[in-house]
Amino acid sequence: ASIKNWAGAPQELTEEQILFLTSGEMDKLYKKKKFACNACPVGCGAIYQFKFGDKQVEDSSRPEYETLGSFGSMLLNGDSLSVNKCNYLCNEYGYDTISMGATVAWVMENYNKGVFTKEELSGIDLSWGNPEAIVQLTELICKNEGIGRILNKGSQAAAEALNKGHEALVTASGIEIPQHDSRYGPGLARTYQYDPTPGRHVKGGLGISHGSQPPELKYNYTDTGEKDVAGVATQEMINAAGYCSFAEFGLPPQSMLKYLNAITGFDYSEEEYNKAGLRSFAIRYAFNIREGFRRKDYKISDRIVGKPPLKDGPLAGVTLDNEKLADNFFEALGWDVAEGLPTKEWLLKTGGLEQVAAAM
Ligand code: SF4
Incomplete structure (x- = not known):
């Protein structure tokens, strides 16, 4: 998977962070039951449960590879609960986790370079790897609130609307790129x-x-x-x-x-x-x-x-x-x-x- 909005290297993540994002480790924390498409002998899915604020989520899908990359390594985030919360939000609101995670990565890079201020980002501290901030921003985008009103069409549309941040875009014809690294x-x-x-x-x-x-x-x-x-x-x-x-x-x-x-x-x-x-x-x-x-x-x-x-x-x-x-x-x-x-x-x-x- 790509690291730090396609500009980082594996050593920027600790071994522990990487381990926490494996399905083996996540299953120990969140797995409720196995999930399979009809009649499939493999059954690659799992249903997860976890606490999200005051709510007990009982039926969230286990994050797949792309989601773990886009909300994990792309953001230098080794906190699996935040990845699961973002995965849940995207599924509930009908967002693609690749585009959502990559858009958050684009915002994070620009915030950490000083292109965006905290005030512009609805007061969220989007320092690399900040799990609470990642969930907050994802929620704003899903709910079309605050800066989410501009970000909910993706990174390229947001760069054009805000007229900045183009250098950090990682897109193909305006679509955020998946997590298999072409390099x-x-x-x-x-x-x-x-x-x-x-x-x-x-x-x-x-x-x-x-x-x-x-x-x-x-x-x-x-x-x-x-x-x-x-x-x-x-x-x-x-x-x-x-x-x-x-x-x-x-x-x-x-x-x-x-x-x-x-x-x-x-x-x-x-x-x-x-x-x-x-x-x-x-x-x-x-x-x-x-x-x-x-x-x-x-x-x-x-x-x-x-x-x-x-x-x-x-x-x-x-x-x-x-x-x-x-x-x-x-x-x-x-x-x-x-x-x-x-x-x-x-x-x-x-x-x-x-x-x-x-x-x-
Ligand atoms: S391997 Fe997974 S995605 Fe493929 S048919 Fe089986 S359960 Fe469905």
Whole structure:
């Protein structure tokens, strides 16, 4: 997970803080019972209970990875109760925990740099890692009160409304970024920047597994295009078919094709399965194209690609060539590389996209 609004290193957190944010430690404190989707033998969820002010919360979901990162390491916060309270508030009020935690991180960085004063922030002391302040600010945003009235559209909209704090933004086309660090897994930068819904943690590409490659391979972008396209096709099918995103890590892609055929009665070949995935990607892209978006309009904050590079920690010195990754991707896809547009031939060859081709 990212640290201190993507500007910190692991040594800024103590081992104890990190340990407190593991599910093993949190389960000891808050777990009421296990939770699973219907008929799942894994059952990755848990229901937590804890005291929140005068209220006894009995049915809060165990925070997942992204939530632990965005309300934990991003804020230098090792207090698991505050993370659970924020998770509960976001679920109750319908906020995304990634965007909420990242927006709080943006405020914290600006407060600690003197860009925002305590008075501007409804009197809250947003020093790094202050658990009460994190909950207070999250609650104001959820309830649309005080500074929360400006922050509830996210960090980029707030920077524009307040006309300051832009330097600390960590967004892709205005959306706060998830907790898998692209400086560790470079392919994530292409996904975050150029997915038609940017800044998502469940969209396809080279994925987090790109990060486990040795540095001489993962920071060398000579052959990323085809693998990136294959990852997009697979993930589009996972999302469209409603597969569990955890199961995808444990099953080879071919087994998902077999399940899909068995359940639906289709008889997709592997090629047809991949084409269906790319068709889904292209249709999603087509909405943006219709609204006038072109490749140059997909923006990503410098920090996400290591500009400037971190000075400390395992990712020190890393700067990505995100545009080269994108060149490779669009080229392997067979689209117009400069504009990020599918050609008419590509749409017709992929099949089922005649209406999209006609509209373009
Ligand atoms: S998210 Fe996936 S692994 Fe977790 S309970 Fe649901 S189906 Fe099972």
